[in-house]
Structures are given as C-alpha cells and as structure tokens.
Amino acid sequence: MSSSSLASPKGTPKVPDVEYDAAGPATAADDLPPGTLPAPPEDKHHSLHRGLSARQVSMIAIAGTIGTGLFLGTGRSLAQGGPASMLICYAIVGFIVYITLLLLGEMATQYPVAGSFNAYATRFFSPSYGFALSWNYWFNDAVSVASDLTAAQIVLEFWTNWNPWVISLLFWVFLVCVNGTHVSAYGELEYWLSFLKVTTIVVFIIVGILVNVGVNTEHQYIGGKYWHIPGAPFVGGFGGFAKVFVTASFAFGGTESLGITAGETKNPSRNMPRVVKFVFWRIILFYLLSILLIGLNVPWDYPNLSNKTTTTSPFTIVFKEIGSNVAASFMNTVILTSVLSAGNHALFAGTRVLYGLAVTSPQPQAPRIFGWTTKAGIPVPALLATSSVSILCFGSSFIGSGQLWSWLQNIVGVSNQIAWVSIGLASWRFRSAWVRQGRPLSELKFRAAWTWHWGPPFVVITTSALIIIQGWSSVIPHFSGVDFVSFYIEIPIMIVMYLIWLFVNRIPVIKSKLADIAGANDEVPPSPSTSTVALAPRRVRWFDLVDTSTVDLFKYEHHDSVDDLIEDQERERRLKGRSRWLWQLYYYMA
Template sequence: MIAIAGTIGTGLFLGTGKSLAEGGPASMLICYAIVGSIVYVTLLLLGEMATQYPVAGSFNAYTTRFFSPSYGFALSWNYWFNDAVSVASDLTAAQLVLQFWTDWNPWVISLLFWVFLVCVNAAHVSAYGELEYWLSFLKIVTIVIFIIVGILVNVGVNSEHHYIGGENWRIPGAPFVGGFGGFAKVFVTASFAFGGTESLGITAGETKNPSRNMPRVVKFVFWRIILFYLLSILLIGLNVPWDYPGLSNKTTTTSPFTIVFKEIGSNASASFMNTVILTSVLSAGNHALFAGTRVLYGLAVTSPQPQAPRIFSWTTKAGIPIPALLATSSVSILCFGSSFIGSGQLWSWLQNIVGVSNQIAWVSIGLASWRFRTAWVRQGRPLSELKFRAAWTWPWGPPFVVITTFALIIIQGWSSVIPTFSGVDFVSFYVELPVMLVMYLAWLFINRTPVLKGREADASDAPPSPSTSTPAPVPRRVRWFGLIDTANVDLFRDEHKDDVHDQIEDQERDLRLKGRARWLWRLYYYLA
C-alpha cells in the first residue's frame, strides 16, 4: 500500500495547481506524460539491479559500486538534502491547504505538524508504518472518487448544470500558457510530483522473495501510479480554467482537486477533499522525514569509512536514530520563512529544489545501470543469469534516461533567464548542480590516494602468491576521477540466492495458475 500511494502526495494534490496556472492544461498533460515515461524506464533499470542485488541503500549503493564512490557520496548527501527539504516543503504546503478555512497564524500550524511528525518518527518504526498504510489507503480511495466526480462534473453534473467538455482548453491563453517558458517550467513540477518512485528500490534488501516480487513491484505499481496521475491531470485540465482566481500566486496555491469538488455545489464535499489533501501532506512529510533520517544514519555507518559524523549512527534501544532524526527535521525551519515572503512563493522555490534533486537521482540510476550493464557484458556473464531483464530497454535504456533527464534539468530553468533574469528562481533551479560537483571533488580529494592506487585493488587486499609471502598484485578497480573499473568490479558479491521458502512460494503460485481457478488467481495476482 505504501508503494502504491507513497508517491501520491503534495505534488499531485497541490503542485498541479501551479502547473496549470504556469503552463496550461496541454503543457501539464504533455510534461507529466513525458516525465512519467522517463521514470518508468528508470524504474525498469533500477529493477534489474535491485532484483540482482537486493541490498540496503538501493540506487545510492549501486552508484557507489558501479559508477564512482565519490559520486555516490555526493549523491547520498544530495538525497538526504532532498528528503530534508521535502519536509519543509510539505509543512509549507500545509499552510496553503489550511488557507481554505482560515488565515490564522500559518506558522503555528507548521510548528504543530512538525512536532507531530517528529514524535511519530521518534516512536517505534511501526508507528510510521501504520500511519503511512492508512493514509495511503485514504489517498487511493479519494483519487478513485475524484476521477468519478471529475467525469460527472465535466458532463454537466455541476452547480451550473453546464456541459464543460473541452471549453477550458479553448479559453484565451490556453491550452499552452506562457509559451515555451511556461511549458518548460512544468517539468520541474512534474518531477517533484513523481519524486519518490525510485525509493521503491530502497526496500529491496527487506523484501520477501525479491526475485519475483521486485519485478512485479517495478512493473505494476508504476502503472497504477501513472494511471492515477494522468487521468487526474486530464480531468483537472478539462474542469479547471488555468486563470482560476487564486490558483497559484506568491501568497497562495489552491488545489484543483478541491476546486473540482466545489463545482458540485457542495462546500462539505470541498472541505472533505481539502481534509484528505491535508492528510496527504502529512503523509508526504512523514515519508520524507523517515527516509531522510535513515539516509543520514546510513551515511554515518558506511564502511570502511563513514561519510557522516558518527554521532548520527547512535540509536535508541528500539533502533531509532534520534540525532539523525533531529538533524533532518531541523531543516524544516525553512517553512517559517513563509511568514515573510509568502507561502506560495516559498513553496514554489522548495518545490523546484526537490524536483531537481529527484532528477539527479534518476540520472544517477541511469549512470549506475549503464556501468552495471557494461560490466556484465565486459566480464562475459550471460544475460540469462540476470534474474530480471527489461529486454526492450537494451541497450538504449541507460543513455536515454541520462540524456533526457539532464536535458530537462537544463531546459526547465528557461523562464528564470528569458525574457528577464530572476536570480532567486535561477538559484532554485540550479543550486544543486554546483553543490553536487563540490561534494564530489571534496570526497575525491580526501580519498585521493585510494583513487590513484585503487582502494579495492590495493596489494594488501590480495592473497599471497605461492612463491612468496608478499601479496600478489591484482587489477585496479578504481580509476582516475574515482570511476569504477567495469572490468574488475565484483559482480557476484551480494547476489540474491533463492532460499527454500522462495522456491516453495514459487511452486505454489505456479500450481494455482495451472489449476481450475487459474483465471481467478490471475485476476487476484494482477490486482493485489
């Protein structure tokens, strides 16, 4: 349930209002479809590695192992920063949602939600799991109801008893608002909305029977998500005009979902939808705070050399990394800046930062997969030994993800430069690129000796030769600039081996699919 609905949150419920106001209905639908297709291929690439090597750390670990330890260090810190800023973004979004009912001291609301989230994550991990499960269930039910209501509103079941059809695509300025600049700006909002899908691989190390379940998760869950996204976005573009008052500006952002429910003519329905959006915001903040805390803890316990201060490795008896939790949650102080610059403007900047961070994660998955596939072929291992292979993405999948995603990162900041330069917007679009470069070079400099000699290929790591007592030289595995040598990376370490329980489960499934009730079982497995 968390996998299906964990990525459905602020980006869909609130970010679509910003996308519609800045790009129009056509730009929004096209951009979300493009980003969705990129993310789908990205998940397939991640699924190959996560099925073969179901380890903790997911794409961060794969980037370190197959591409570059220095880049993996920078990526891990960037992903922690992504989660920390996401908490601030969600708390700011809560202020925008609450403006539907009241304008009373929004910073107080953010403070109360911040305390609630910290307390939940400071308790046992089951508190996080239970909260996420029920909030995810509520989001799925609500989106199904919204799709039904959106269709009814469009065909005339609204307060004006008027058939809308495609009228909002033909009003002045639509369907493409702001020309190419407006179109380009929607990409970062779409990336923000789809962010988190890559976190499905993070659970690989704790997934039962990953050889069967990880491919199913990658292939089916994303189609459920993209079905929810594209249908919802199509109905929003049809039912809500891009120039709806208060849809998105410096002080406020209104959810199109609430607007559609309001068009039924029932304020109670609109309040219900807004309440669900508020719980969705809390769910997104809860997920980001949990993930960010674990990423920072993982950095502190990395071996052989920790990549974060050891204080963040301390945990309670229940296994809760309190210092990492407090450090991650402290970044949320950014949300209080909305009292001075406007909640809508601040949320827009935070959304840009998180969206670009998500794109960097997708590029990194593409780079890791590119090097992983190169190593697999270069070392002569047959493709039949891959537990899961997205055959139709060979060999173009990794370069497609890397090139298209990097192109989005460059293009989406068009509006911050043309027709007039906006320094603050430009920084929100591109600040993470130089930060990643600085962190990459810093780790490369700190570990400059292992880079030149090869940490994994140092002579001290090799077994003694038969004729001497000194270790025999082995091929170097780490090259200049910290790049891993694909000819010598160990492709057998951490490979998953199906145990007896996995084999029994597979046999039971095969018998069910061959029995009399096979069609019912096929339907069950497809839905469940």
C-alpha cells in the same frame, strides 16, 4: 510491457544457519550446498529489519508520489503552462520515470541494499559521485519534509489562517513520532493512507467526468471550453511549457525511493519485480487521467490558483463545482492527509539514505553515529538529523507559504531529476560490467530486456536536457536571480561535494607518493633524469571511475532465505488451489 526473466526459487536447497563474526562466516563455504553462497552478515539488533511486505512497499511508492505534487503542484502547473503544456510535460516525464524505474528494479532486485541507487552509483559508477549524490538526495528528502509541511499550511488556509507555524510544529512532531516506530507499523500506516488517496482519486475521476458533462453549479456542458480561452492551451509560450517540467519532476519524485525500501523488503527476489512492473502503471493511470480532467474543468486563470501567498488545489475546485461545500471540505481533508503521508514518506526515505551513508563500506560517508539503530531497527540519530532540516518550513510565516513552497518545489524537482540521471549512469555501468565480465543474463533475477541497449543512455540524455531547459523562464525574457538559484543550485553543490570527497580520498595517496619520492631522493642523488623517472609514475588521478572489468558483481547479491522459499511455496499452493482466482486477484491488487 516489459519482458523480464525472474530467477526461480523453486528447488533451491535449504541453506543452513551460518555464524558470523567480524572476519566473516564461521562456517566454511564447503559446508554449504553446491551453488549456494553464504548470505552477508546481519546484526538484527543494530541494523535495518526486513519488515515491509510487497503490499506495503507498493503503497509506499504510491504514497511518495501521489501527494503535494499531484494535489497542489498541478495548480501551479496549470497556472504557469496551461492545460496542454501540463498534459504533455507530465506524459513525457512519466515515460522517463517509468524507464528509470525498470533500470532501478534490475539493480534493486539483484542487490537489495540500504541506500539504494546512491549505493549503486558509488559501486558501479564513481565513489565520489555516489557520495555527492547521496548527500544531495538526503538533502532532497529533508527539504521535501519542509515542502510538505509548508503545503499543509496552504491546505489549512481553506478553513483557517490561525498561526501556521504552530500547525507546522504539531505536524513535525507527529511525523517524527511515526517514523520512530517499527518499520512494519510505518508501512501499515502508509498503506492505509495511500489506499485512502487512491480511492479518492478514483472518486475524483468520476466527479470530474460528471462536472465536465454538466453536473456543476452552472448546469452547463464544459467540454474543452477552457482549452480555448485567451492564453490557453499553452500559457507563457515555451517558457511556461519548460517551467512545467520541474513541477512534473517534483510530482513524480518518490518512485525511485522504492529502491530505498529494498533493504527492508521481505523476499526482494519476488517482491521487487512485482512492485516495479505494477506500481508505475497505477500511478501513470491516476496522473494522466486526473491531469486531463483538471485541464478540462479548471481554467488556467482561476483566482488564487497559484501566486506568492497561496496555492489552491484543483481537486478542491472541481469538488466545489458540484455545488457541495461538504464535498470540497472532504477533498481538502484527503489532501491534508496526503500531504502528511508524503512528508512521512520523505522523512522515512531521508533517514534511510543518511543511515546508508553511515554504514557504507569500506569507508563510511557520514559520521558512524548515523548508522546506529535501536533493537527495533530504527536509525534514531539519522531520523533526528533529517527531521531537523524541516525547520525551513517556518520561513513561510515571513515570505508567504505560496512563494516558499514554489522555491522548495523547484529544489526538490531538480534533485529528483539528478537522482534519475544517476540511476541511468549506475545502470549503464552495471549492465556493462555484467556483460564485460561474462556473466550470463539468465542470472539476473529481473531484467527489462526491451530497454537493454537504449534505456540507460535515454534516461541520462533526456533528463539532463530537462534540467538544462526548465530554467528558461528564469533567464528569458527577464533574469530572476532567486528563481535561477532554485532551478540550478543543486548542480554546483553536487560538483563541490564530488571534489571534496575526491580530494579527501586522494590525501593518503598524495602523502604516500611524497614519502616514496623523499625515500628515493635519500638513496639517489637528485638529477634531472632521476627526478623525472621518480615523479612520472606518481601522478595523482583526479577521477575515480569504477573499472567495470574488476568490480565485484557477487558482493551483496541477494540469495533467498528459508523464509523467502516458504513464502514462495505458500503462494504457489494458493494459486493452484480451489480459490486460485481469488488469490490471483488479491496478488494483482495488493
């Protein structure tokens, strides 16, 4: 367990209302209570609203992770790597993501802003890298919607093969309409969809144990038999083992998006640490137990488990093993709702990333139109732009749903890994700046103390290694151009985007230097000595690493509002009352 220190809101004086204009607060800082900083300006009619509770944020993080990666991706992992490779790879990636989640939690609690880790990479590491990362992650979310719509077609093949493009279109319209509602309505829908998924996984774990001990159509004890069939437990050697990493990364992708919800989370000082500490333990519990039971109950060479035309969910296979088609149909229905929930979550996250790009200060990184919101706080232009990319899913009608989903899964998985590396880099620089500027660690609202010295480099190094080795099978023993591109296309895209933004920001600098040189040449006759003196200090720097000694650590720092303080007081009152044990159970579960 991580040790953390949380800033206590108790005893904080009530902050008076402050009027803001374009230049800043109209109320002088002297009018505020001692030690209190004015909150950043907020236009409630043209910005995101803090309408998500801790209960909803927790379930949103689960919803974005427990979806196609678990219900369908495990079938591909089992077919490509075998039961042992799948269990080991998911455990390794799970631990990496847990450390990443702690690093993100520190920054998201201190600075709960729109754009999340993209904004942190821009602020603490490099603006050009943050620009490339933000656009890459937006593309990741947009492709995830396409991936989930394609997965919906695969799930529906359990019942029918009727016009998959029509089904994708209907689901696309549904997702756009849901994301066009108020954020609290979205959060409530995701909460109950996630609750259904969590309940189903608990049922699956029970059923999986029963199937393994003999409650199956063959009435035979299975045990570890499928770990000893030809080819198992490690299918495809090292290449098969390496392949599973990208599938596992696709499956665990979404946990980092809890930081994206930070800008719309109530009382982030209290709720974000709770979300970080509890959500992932629930996820890792569900994943590892489910994956162990899948490897025990489903052989890696099960017919149509994963091929170019289709992918079969191991969850449905296990439910079929108890001899009930009704149970299998129920499981498939839950998988379908999970796929839609994951697509809904990806569309929400992508929309917020694009919104964050448009409102980045001092210089927006996307057209300002994407920063426009309705009075309900819905960034409609960003929503429409993100949802339009999901047209990719319609390509499944021509190349096969299974093959398309496999490619999209690779792209999204690698993009998730790049996001984790970026969180590590941002945290590395953030912690360095905090120490270098002499701010006491006690001022951190949340701190994973046991990861303080090794956490960021561990995430950066291990995830970078995964990105490099997981495409092994696309090169050895035979080179596959399409697979190689799906594994590594994100890397050159990131480099190109980085250079574009760096060059765009350097154009005014270059023009200024050229003007200075021209002015100097007008005043002084050119000579070798004067030319050297004039040109030497005007060299343009082609990198923009943030200086940790000067970065502003107070900008956008969260300060509890009156509503936050009231909520904390109500919580403390409940935990001291007669029903405190019931409230403790409620807060732990919710």
